[in-house]
Structures are given as C-alpha cells and as structure tokens.
Amino acid sequence: MANKVPDDVYFASISELTARLRAKEFSAVELTRAFCDRLEKIGPQYNALALSLRKDALRKAKDADDEIKRERYRPLQGIPYGAKDLLAVANRPTTWGAKPYADQVFEESAAVIQKLEKGGAILIGKLAMVELAGGGGYRYPSASLTGPGLNPWDRTRWSGGSSSGSGIATAAGLVTFSLGSETSGSILTPSAFCGVTGLRPTYGLVSRRGAMALSWTLDKIGPLCRSAEDCGLVLHVIAGGDSSDPGSAGKSFSYFPQFARKPQELTVGYAPVDFEEYAIESARPDFKSALDAVKSTGVKMKQIELPDFPYGAILSTILNGEMGSIFEPLIKSGKVDQLADKRQIAGLKASLDLPASEYLKAMRIRSLVQQKFRELFVDIDILLTPSRSGPASKVTEALDRATAGPRPQSRGLSGMIPAGNLCGLPAISLPCGFADQMPIAISLVGRPFTENQLLALGKLYQSQTDWHRRHPPVTEPRS
Amino acid sequence: MIDRRAAYNVSMNVTRRDVALLVAAAAVPGPAAPQAAADEETRSAQEALANNARQIDKIDLPMATEPAFQFKA
Numbered sequence: 094m095a096n097k098v099p100d101d102v103y104f105a106s107i108s109e110l111t112a113r114l115r116a117k118e119f120s121a122v123e124l125t126r127a128f129c130d131r132l133e134k135i136g137p138q139y140n141a142l143a144l145s146l147r148k149d150a151l152r153k154a155k156d157a158d159d160e161i162k163r164e165r166y167r168p169l170q171g172i173p174y175g176a177k178d179l180l181a182v183a184n185r186p187t188t189w190g191a192k193p194y195a196d197q198v199f200e201e202s203a204a205v206i207q208k209l210e211k212g213g214a215i216l217i218g219k220l221a222m223v224e225l226a227g228g229g230g231y232r233y234p235s236a237s238l239t240g241p242g243l244n245p246w247d248r249t250r251w252s253g254g255s256s257s258g259s260g261i262a263t264a265a266g267l268v269t270f271s272l273g274s275e276t277s278g279s280i281l282t283p284s285a286f287c288g289v290t291g292l293r294p295t296y297g298l299v300s301r302r303g304a305m306a307l308s309w310t311l312d313k314i315g316p317l318c319r320s321a322e323d324c325g326l327v328l329h330v331i332a333g334g335d336s337s338d339p340g341s342a343g344k345s346f347s348y349f350p351q352f353a354r355k356p357q358e359l360t361v362g363y364a365p366v367d368f369e370e371y372a373i374e375s376a377r378p379d380f381k382s383a384l385d386a387v388k389s390t391g392v393k394m395k396q397i398e399l400p401d402f403p404y405g406a407i408l409s410t411i412l413n414g415e416m417g418s419i420f421e422p423l424i425k426s427g428k429v430d431q432l433a434d435k436r437q438i439a440g441l442k443a444s445l446d447l448p449a450s451e452y453l454k455a456m457r458i459r460s461l462v463q464q465k466f467r468e469l470f471v472d473i474d475i476l477l478t479p480s481r482s483g484p485a486s487k488v489t490e491a492l493d494r495a496t497a498g499p500r501p502q503s504r505g506l507s508g509m510i511p512a513g514n515l516c517g518l519p520a521i522s523l524p525c526g527f528a529d530q531m532p533i534a535i536s537l538v539g540r541p542f543t544e545n546q547l548l549a550l551g552k553l554y555q556s557q558t559d560w561h562r563r564h565p566p567v568t569e570p571r572s
Numbered sequence: 573m574i575d576r577r578a579a580y581n582v583s584m585n586v587t588r589r590d591v592a593l594l595v596a597a598a599a600v601p602g603p604a605a606p607q608a609a610a611d612e613e614t615r616s617a618q619e620a621l622a623n624n625a626r627q628i629d630k631i632d633l634p635m636a637t638e639p640a641f642q643f644k645a
Contacts, residue, residue: 294623409620413624439613441622443617458631460640
C-alpha cells in the first residue's frame with residue numbers, strides 16, 4: 094500500500110498534526126506507520142532507539158481513528174511520541190540504559206505514560222539514554238547500553254544526555270515529541286545540543302511514579318518538543334498531583350499562556366558575562382542576537398549575578414547520597430561492574446562512602462540556596478542564560494576534560510543548571526542559533542510553578558525567530 | 573637433526589598463525605593494567621567526593637537551618 098503521509102509531517106507541530114488528522118488528510122494509523130518506519134530505520138543510525146513499540150502503537154492508532162470518526166477528540170489524539178527508557182511501559186523491557194537491567198520488565202506503566210495514553214498520544218518507541226541517567230558521573234558519551242547518542246546535526250558530535258534518545262528522536266523527526274527526565278541538566282542539555290525546545294517542569298509538578306529513581310529530591314520528568322507551544326500542550330496532559338509519588342506537589346497545570354503577564358510587566362535577569370565571556374567565541378554572535386530578541390519583546394532587563402554558592406558540589410553531594418542508597422543493591426551485588434563507563438562504576442561505588450553528615454549538610458545548605466533564590470525572585474521574574482556555553486562536543490571527547498582559557502572574574506549566572514535543580518525551578522531551553530554549524534540555545538528559568546509564564550515568553554520569542562523550525566538534513570537509508 | 577626452534581642463526585619456519593599468536597599475546601595487557609586503571613578511577617571518584625566536601629565545608633551554616641525536604645512555591 095502506498096504511503097499517504099507526506100514528508101512534511103515529520104517536522105510538523107502537534108497543533109498542525111492534530112488539525113490534519115481531524116481533517117482526515119491522513120489517518121492516525123497511516124501517520125503512526127510512517128513514524129514507526131522512520132524511527133526504526135533512522136533511530137539506530139544515531140543510537141537513539143531502545144525499543145520499537147510498533148505493534149502496540151498501531152493498535153492504539155486504530156482506536157484513535159475510530160474516535161476521530163465518531164468526533165470524540167482528545168488533546169494529543171494520534172500524535173506519535175517516544176519515551177526515555179527510564180519510564181516503565183507495562184510488560185515491555187525497561188532497561189534504564191544499563192546492561193544489569195537489560196531484561197527488566199514492569200507490570201504497570203509509568204504515570205506519565207498512562208496520562209499520555211489517556212490523552213490520545215501514541216507511544217511508538219522507547220528511547221535510548223545514558224545508563225542509569227548518568228548516576229555516578231560518566232566520563233564518555235558511550236556510557237549507554239545502546240552506545241553514544243550521535244547528534245543528528247553531525248554524527249561526530251554528542252547528542253547530550255542523559256535523555257539522549259529523546260533529544261535525537263525529536264530533532265531528527267522520528268517522533269513529534271518525547272519525554273525525558275532531568276536530575277541536573279538531562280532535559281536542557283540534549284534539547285540545546287540537538288536544537289529542540291525542552292521543558293524542565295517545577296519539581297513535583299509531574300508524577301514520577303514508574304520512573305527510575307536517581308535522586309528523590311531532584312528528579313523531574315518533562316517534554317522535548319518542536320516549540321514552546323508543544324511543550325505546553327504536552328505538559329497540560331502529563332502534569333498533576335499523584336499520591337503515589339511522595340515528591341508530588343499535588344498541583345495541577347492547565348496550559349493558558351494567554352493569561353500570563355504581558356512582557357512589559359516582566360523583569361528578566363541576565364548577566365552579560367554569560368553571553369560575552371563564558372560562552373565560547375563562535376557562539377557569542379548568535380547568543381547576542383538572542384539577547385537582543387528577548388529584549389525586543391518588551392521585557393525589562395536587569396543585570397544580576399547568582400548568589401555565591403558552590404552549586405555543583407552541593408548538588409553532587411545530595412545526588413551521591415540518594416543515588417548510593419537507591420543503587421546500593423546493584424553496587425553490592427557486583428553487577429555494577431557491567432556498566433559501560435569505568436568512571437561511572439567508580440562513582441557509584443564511592444557514593445556508598447559518603448557520610449550522612451555531609452549529605453545532611455548539603456541538604457541544609459540547599460535551604461539557604463532556596464531562600465536566596467526566593468529573595469532573588471522578588472525583583473526578577475525570569476532568569477535568562479545560555480543553556481550551555483557552546484555546542485555539543487565531539488562524541489569521543491571526555492566530558493570531564495578541563496576547559497581552556499581564563500575564568501571570567503564575575504560569576505554571572507554560571508551554575509544555573511545545578512542551582513535551578515537544587516531549587517526545583519522550572520526552565521525552558523529555546524534554540525537560538527548555531528555555532529560551528531551546531532545548535533545552541535538559551536534558557537528561561539522562573540519561579541516554581543510559573544510554567545505558563547515561561548511558555549508564554551518562549552512562544553513570543555519563537556514567534557520572532559525561526560531557530561526552532563530548523564531541522565537537520567536527516568534522510569532514511571536506502572533499503 | 574637440528575632443533576630449529578632452539579637454534580640461533582638458522583632460517584626459522586614461522587607460520588603466519590605463529591606471528592598472529594605472538595602479536596595478539598603482546599597486545600593483551602597484563603592482569604595488573606585493568607586493576608591499576610580501576611584503582612585510578614576509584615581514587616578519582618573519592619577525590620571528587622572530598623572536593624565537594626571541602627567546598628561545602630566553607631559555607632557558614634546557621635545551627636537552626638533545617639534540611640530542605642520541602643519544595644514549595
């Protein structure tokens with residue numbers, strides 16, 4: 094049977110696909126089949142695919158078509174998506190990207206998978222990830238059961254992690270959106286490196302039931318999409334309280350960017366040093382243009398610095414304490430040695446030596462950090478910073494290599510990723526240009542539970558730029 | 573009969589299979605090498621923990637400060 098689905102669907106937004114499905118330009122089954130073909134053919138070329146779920150997906154797509162015929166609509170009906178392999182899908186392997194868990198199967202799907210199913214989205218595959226979401230600290234991008242995540246813009250570059258497959262699959266048009274998770278940078282980094290829009294929700298807004306735990310007090314689940322608008326549509330479906338998740342804030346979320354405050358009422362905090370000195374030289378022109386574009390939305394800009402804390406050390410200490418406890422059985426069984434990355438193995442083993450007093454001290458300092466950020470957000474509504482200081486590194490390079498050049502005198506907003514995660518703050522990464530022919534991005538970070546405000550400003554920024562519409566020249570291999 | 577294997581200054585009858593075995597044997601690191609690398613990784617991981625501790629020890633922490641177990645807006 095000839096494929097009735099045109100090629101432009103692979104990079105279409107959720108709203109565009111929804112309109113075309115409801116207009117019966119193509120069916121959900123045809124759309125799902127086309128995406129499954131593409132994911133299965135292209136995904137392995139970039140080490141993005143953990144498991145195809147074609148059969149289940151086609152069955153659900155048929156149900157979606159039946160509902161569309163009866164004009165019974167759901168918010169993400171018939172939209173194909175992928176999920177990081179840290180999320181349980183009932184009776185299917187959930188590997189957490191790690192060899193010791195290669196045969197693991199759960200009986201119940203993760204809460205977010207259930208919510209998306211209820212919302213009509215079609216799960217077409219589980220996506221590759223850094224083993225154990227990077228717990229223990231990995232040295233090389235190859236720290237994964239499926240190999241290093243290869244960037245669809247340049248296969249010699251890394252995709253970013255730990256939601257590597259989520260970044261790749263979304264950027265390469267293998268899914269319309271994907272789910273990732275973040276403990277410290279695992280949504281924002283692959284979003285920035287692959288050139289997609291990624292949302293890290295406020296801690297506790299999205300249930301983690303059925304997700305691998307790396308850190309009880311840091312883990313978040315969020316979407317990687319084509320735009321801020323799509324992030325809002327997905328968050329609308331996956332957010333909400335869950336008594337089964339002890340970290341749940343018990344809050345709901347409705348995507349209403351139209352009710353967010355007007356740009357003229359917002360003060361955006363930023364540090365010029367982030368854009369002019371911390372950023373690598375080749376990225377500075379597009380970062381400067383992004384800064385100008387945000388200014389042109391009408392927001393008030395205010396130069397600031399982050400409070401002075403060793404954010405990375407605080408976060409690592411908390412993460413080591415919680416991760417060591419979570420993975421103690423793996424470490425003590427010796428199966429930890431089956432992991433791919435030697436540095437990660439050593440990091441996991443060492444985490445068992447962390448004294449409780451140090452973990453608690455870090456958690457107490459975290460209270461001070463949160464207080465300082467509450468004070469910071471009295472005068473500032475949103476923080477603006479480069480998502481990463483430059484584009485993705487080469488896939489063979491060590492991730493803990495020293496950076497060249499003198500360190501700037503001012504702190505600026507450097508350390509925003511660990512700081513934002515320590516405070517459970519929401520953030521959105523928006524593509525903002527290219528450096529060395531690779532995508533770069535800015536991040537907007539807000540007060541807890543101000544996702545609508547971030548999405549509204551992100552949407553406005555994306556109405557004035559087209560970086561989020563660029564996509565890599567990925568083609569299907571000839572069979 | 574000359575034992576060619578033990579004799580010097582004689583043409584040796586070495587097959588390509590023998591050469592491959594010798595090369596492969598030379599390429600395999602001794603048992604101490606992986607252990608040394610693992611020890612180095614362990615030292616590096618422990619040093620990272622110690623470095624974190626040194627950094628957070630510098631922070632003046634009021635006695636009344638409780639751990640951040642709540643994450644509210």
